[in-house]
Amino acid sequence: MDDLIADFVAECREMLEALGGEIVAWEAEPDDRARLDSIFRFVHTVKGNCGFFEFPRLEALSHAAEDALADVRAGRRQPDGPLVSAVLAIIDRIGEMVAAIEAGEEMPAGDDSALIDALAPGAEGPATPLVTAAADGHGKSSAAPRTIRLSVELLDRVMSTVSDMVLARNELARRLRESPTDVPVDGAFERLSSIIAEMRDAITRTRMQRIENLFVGLPRMVRDLSAELGRQVLVDIEGGDVELDREMIEMIRDPLTHIIRNAVDHGIEPPAERLKAGKREIGILSVSARQSGNQILIDIHDDGRGIDGKKLVEKAIAAGTVDKADAAQMTPREQLALIFEAGLSTAKEVTAISGRGVGMDVVRSNVERIGGIVEVDSKPGEGTRMTLRVPLTLTIIPALTVSIGDQHFAIPRSAIEEIVRANGESVSLEHLGGAGVATIRGRRVPEISLAEILGLDSEVDEMDRTLIVLRPGGGDVYALAVDRIHDHEELVVKPAAPAVMATGLYAGTTLADDGSPILLFDAAGLAQVGGVKLEQQERAARIALGPAAAAAKATAVLLFRGLDGGRKALRLAVVERIEEVPVAAIKQAAGQLRVQVGEAILPLAGANVGELGQDKVRVFRLNDGVHEIGYAFAEVLDFATIDNDVIHAERPGEVSGVSLVNGEPAEIVDAHWLFANHVGRAARATEQLVCRLPSDDPWMQNMLRPMVEAAGYRVVGDHEDAAADLVIASKGSEVGDDAAKKTIWLRTEPEATGKKDDSIYRYDRAGLLMALKSAGAGRGK
Amino acid sequence: MNELLLVVTIGGERVALPSAAVESVVELDTLIPVPRAAPHVAGLSALRSRVLTVVDCMRSLELGATDCSDGIREAAVVELDGHHYALIVDMVEDVVEALSDPAPVRAAMGPGWERVSEGMVETETGPLLLVDVAALIAGAERQAA
Numbered sequence: 052m053d054d055l056i057a058d059f060v061a062e063c064r065e066m067l068e069a070l071g072g073e074i075v076a077w078e079a080e081p082d083d084r085a086r087l088d089s090i091f092r093f094v095h096t097v098k099g100n101c102g103f104f105e106f107p108r109l110e111a112l113s114h115a116a117e118d119a120l121a122d123v124r125a126g127r128r129q130p131d132g133p134l135v136s137a138v139l140a141i142i143d144r145i146g147e148m149v150a151a152i153e154a155g156e157e158m159p160a161g162d163d164s165a166l167i168d169a170l171a172p173g174a175e176g177p178a179t180p181l182v183t184a185a186a187d188g189h190g191k192s193s194a195a196p197r198t199i200r201l202s203v204e205l206l207d208r209v210m211s212t213v214s215d216m217v218l219a220r221n222e223l224a225r226r227l228r229e230s231p232t233d234v235p236v237d238g239a240f241e242r243l244s245s246i247i248a249e250m251r252d253a254i255t256r257t258r259m260q261r262i263e264n265l266f267v268g269l270p271r272m273v274r275d276l277s278a279e280l281g282r283q284v285l286v287d288i289e290g291g292d293v294e295l296d297r298e299m300i301e302m303i304r305d306p307l308t309h310i311i312r313n314a315v316d317h318g319i320e321p322p323a324e325r326l327k328a329g330k331r332e333i334g335i336l337s338v339s340a341r342q343s344g345n346q347i348l349i350d351i352h353d354d355g356r357g358i359d360g361k362k363l364v365e366k367a368i369a370a371g372t373v374d375k376a377d378a379a380q381m382t383p384r385e386q387l388a389l390i391f392e393a394g395l396s397t398a399k400e401v402t403a404i405s406g407r408g409v410g411m412d413v414v415r416s417n418v419e420r421i422g423g424i425v426e427v428d429s430k431p432g433e434g435t436r437m438t439l440r441v442p443l444t445l446t447i448i449p450a451l452t453v454s455i456g457d458q459h460f461a462i463p464r465s466a467i468e469e470i471v472r473a474n475g476e477s478v479s480l481e482h483l484g485g486a487g488v489a490t491i492r493g494r495r496v497p498e499i500s501l502a503e504i505l506g507l508d509s510e511v512d513e514m515d516r517t518l519i520v521l522r523p524g525g526g527d528v529y530a531l532a533v534d535r536i537h538d539h540e541e542l543v544v545k546p547a548a549p550a551v552m553a554t555g556l557y558a559g560t561t562l563a564d565d566g567s568p569i570l571l572f573d574a575a576g577l578a579q580v581g582g583v584k585l586e587q588q589e590r591a592a593r594i595a596l597g598p599a600a601a602a603a604k605a606t607a608v609l610l611f612r613g614l615d616g617g618r619k620a621l622r623l624a625v626v627e628r629i630e631e632v633p634v635a636a637i638k639q640a641a642g643q644l645r646v647q648v649g650e651a652i653l654p655l656a657g658a659n660v661g662e663l664g665q666d667k668v669r670v671f672r673l674n675d676g677v678h679e680i681g682y683a684f685a686e687v688l689d690f691a692t693i694d695n696d697v698i699h700a701e702r703p704g705e706v707s708g709v710s711l712v713n714g715e716p717a718e719i720v721d722a723h724w725l726f727a728n729h730v731g732r733a734a735r736a737t738e739q740l741v742c743r744l745p746s747d748d749p750w751m752q753n754m755l756r757p758m759v760e761a762a763g764y765r766v767v768g769d770h771e772d773a774a775a776d777l778v779i780a781s782k783g784s785e786v787g788d789d790a791a792k793k794t795i796w797l798r799t800e801p802e803a804t805g806k807k808d809d810s811i812y813r814y815d816r817a818g819l820l821m822a823l824k825s826a827g828a829g830r831g832k
Numbered sequence: 833m834n835e836l837l838l839v840v841t842i843g844g845e846r847v848a849l850p851s852a853a854v855e856s857v858v859e860l861d862t863l864i865p866v867p868r869a870a871p872h873v874a875g876l877s878a879l880r881s882r883v884l885t886v887v888d889c890m891r892s893l894e895l896g897a898t899d900c901s902d903g904i905r906e907a908a909v910v911e912l913d914g915h916h917y918a919l920i921v922d923m924v925e926d927v928v929e930a931l932s933d934p935a936p937v938r939a940a941m942g943p944g945w946e947r948v949s950e951g952m953v954e955t956e957t958g959p960l961l962l963v964d965v966a967a968l969i970a971g972a973e974r975q976a977a
Contacts, residue, residue, distance in 0.1 A: 215882065222878075458864065505867030548885035548915040550971070551876075554868045560876060560883045568864050568876035568883045580868070 060153045075270040081130035091120045115167040116141045137169035214543045263291035283333040290340035306414040318355030349439040358429040360386030391415040453533040466574035468520040470690040489530045498530040499581035523574035610688040618717045625722045627674040646681040654729035658683035678730040699753045727761035743775035762823040777826045793826045835930040840921040843895040848960040855909045872971035884918040892971040893944030928955045
């Protein structure tokens with residue numbers, strides 16, 4: 052009997068969860084038959100099961116709801132606001148009871164007759180105002196794929212066994228390399244390897260869940276919140292199909308909920324206030340998720356009153372977190388970042404929902420604990436955008452291996468901002484009172500020596516070390532001096548024993564390919580043990596920088612030597628990892644060079660057949676979030692940033708321009724072009740959309756054009772005769788009377804200016820792609 | 833059925849570990865030090881693609897340090913709270929059967945031994961000190977805290 056009840060509870064919960072979105076959608080559109088049917092099915096199922104289990108209250112409730120809904124289905128009654136609210140109230144009550152049954156509690160005593168009476172035609176409903184809300188992506192009522200229920204614990208066990216298996220295979224591979232073996236043994240091992248790789252892939256996917264599971268409850272939550280607070284809010288959800296480690300989903304549930312509560316409570320104004328400010332009565336809260344490299348970005352944007360940075364500063368000064376002199380120096384972005392400081396809230400009064408001054412600091416620490424980042428951007432009067440960036444999974448971490456003496460360590464890639472040589476031109480090292488300070492291109496950052504922190508001997512002279520600039524979570528940077536850096540690796544990280552964690556330096560342990568253990572550093576822990584004061588540091592650092600330089604944003608690039616011997620640079624962000632492949636894995640196939648890396652065959656750029664040599668080729672794996680391509684090269688020279696002007700190439704091609712990098716000229720490889728030419732070819736649609744770009748704007752022609760073309764557009768100039776589907780122009784320039792469906796305005800500064808500025812920052816690649824895509828979709832309709 | 837004990841030598845003393853707690857006995861060859869960890873954490877080692885935290889029992893008992901310079905050491909592998917540890921001992925002798933329940937030791941032992949003692953058990957080869965593995969792993973730190 053207990054088993055049956057457990058099944059019943061599980062079924063109810065699942066249906067309730069799935070129903071969350073449906074109910075709100077039904078409310079917005081009471082005539083929607085499919086939604087009505089699924090709600091009817093739910094109460095019907097509950098009713099059937101309760102009779103069997105003897106839960107009389109549940110039975111009475113579901114019976115009443117079923118009757119009312121049956122009338123609606125039969126057309127005897129029109130669904131209206133009070134009916135919807137009454138049904139919702141009943142479903143909520145059912146949810147509470149199911150939770151009580153699950154917890155094994157006695158069925159709470161209570162009277163449901165008020166709820167049941169509210170169902171009667173013409174009855175006064177519970178006093179909840181009708182709120183318009185729409186949920187995207189719940190329109191499907193197709194049959195669900197066959198599923199079984201598994202405990203996450205079991206999955207975790209399988210996952211960790213598979214991780215062990217990968218490590219065991221690595222060890223076996225090492226031993227096979229050491230001793231001469233027969234060809235059949237090698238063959239069998241290869242097969243085993245590929246099976247393991249496939250299995251790991253599959254098992255990783257079982258841990259992935261569509262973020263929809265997190266979003267599905269949002270419309271309902273916002274509806275209830277806005278009803279309670281007297282707001283009118285329209286929820287717009289996008290990107291529910293993005294997949295994320297299920298553990299991760301659980302970890303961001305609370306921060307996300309908190310941010311949304313804040314947005315409804317503090318962001319979106321009451322309808323009257325909105326009208327006064329010249330906005331629509333109904334506030335828009337958009338939640339979107341997208342994948343960018345190995346990160347997931349979740350944007351929560353409201354068009355409410357925004358955050359007043361100055362007020363925050365006043366509060367912070369009053370609370371003593373910031374002193375006045377510092378406050379005067381703060382940029383708008385830094386002012387906004389104050390909301391993450393503990394104990395600050397601009398809410399005038401404390402409400403039941405939010406504004407108790409605990410919150411955003413907790414949100415930030417929760418997100419940082421999983422290796423993520425929260426960013427805030429806001430314009431008073433126009434709205435607030437919160438962005439959560441979280442890694443895809445918890446267990447596999449891209450890391451850089453470094454060494455002191457002959458011991459190797461790993462540093463998580465996500466914390467690394469850049470890598471410079473201590474004896475580089477734009478770097479100088481000073482000692483102040485025994486503490487190290489590095490000046491990197493005019494920016495002063497505290498420098499700590501890894502050898503010193505660890506108490507190890509280093510035979511490398513201070514000036515010959517490499518400085519790794521780290522930005523642990525929050526946004527403060529420091530430089531870590533290491534003897535040598537080695538390679539980027541994806542490491543399967545396991546928690547270390549408590550005695551090791553107690554040092555505060557390490558985030559976990561992992562095994563290198565040669566089977567020896569490696570310690571993974573915790574970047575924030577290193578800073579703490581090294582005595583770096585992180586909190587105030589960024590503000591002080593800027594003073595050294597001077598106001599003029601602040602605007603220039605350096606782009607991190609990877610400097611390398613191509614197979615043709617040229618000194619080239621590639622944006623670090625597009626390089627996913629570096630692989631070494633035998634020349635035999637590179638073949639001319641289907642019209643272009645292709646390289647086999649593991650199980651995947653990628654288009655290969657950067658090489659001609661003649662240049663490949665005999666033995667092995669190193670290949671960058673480039674990723675634009677959807678497609679991957681390979682780029683062959685000879686050797687990695689350095690990590691650098693482009694802070695000089697880029698001289699653009701005349702015509703679009705593999706090289707978009709030349710710039711001085713570390714004092715010598717380097718060709719900047721155009722990743723847009725690479726993808727456009729190696730992937731875009733196949734992806735280009737037969738019926739092309741036309742986009743008009745100003746012919747005399749070199750940036751548009753060189754940087755943007757490849758991207759627009761990759762998005763499937765045919766590009767025309769100012770004076771070419773063609774009906775453009777889309778026009779892209781710099782902000783402030785004139786656009787002719789073109790019958791274009793849509794115009795995308797680009798601005799050169801990251802921050803939007805003024806109200807109604809719907810322009811896009813021109814390096815906001817994701818934003819641009821989104822705009823390009825939506826413009827294309829507009830025509831399809 | 834009586835408990836089985838693994839008889840090992842630490843710092844020249846024969847002591848007993850509850851054999852149910854011991855997964856295996858291994859010979860450690862590589863040892864990766866963990867800078868800034870507590871002194872009794874000798875380092876990390878790998879066993880069948882698992883990371884072992886190596887505990888120097890001599891240091892844990894405040895009897896001095898085991899000399900790890902000569903390479904291979906014998907160690908007992910135990911699991912505690914999901915982590916695997918290798919306890920470096922001088923020598924692993926044998927598995928014997930406990931003939932009694934642990935009884936308090938009334939004689940004065942060294943402070944380190946006192947800390948890890950679970951009592952005295954009778955065996956066929958005479959009385960042995962039964963060692964609490966968790967206390968051994970916690971080391972001297974816990975007392976200070």
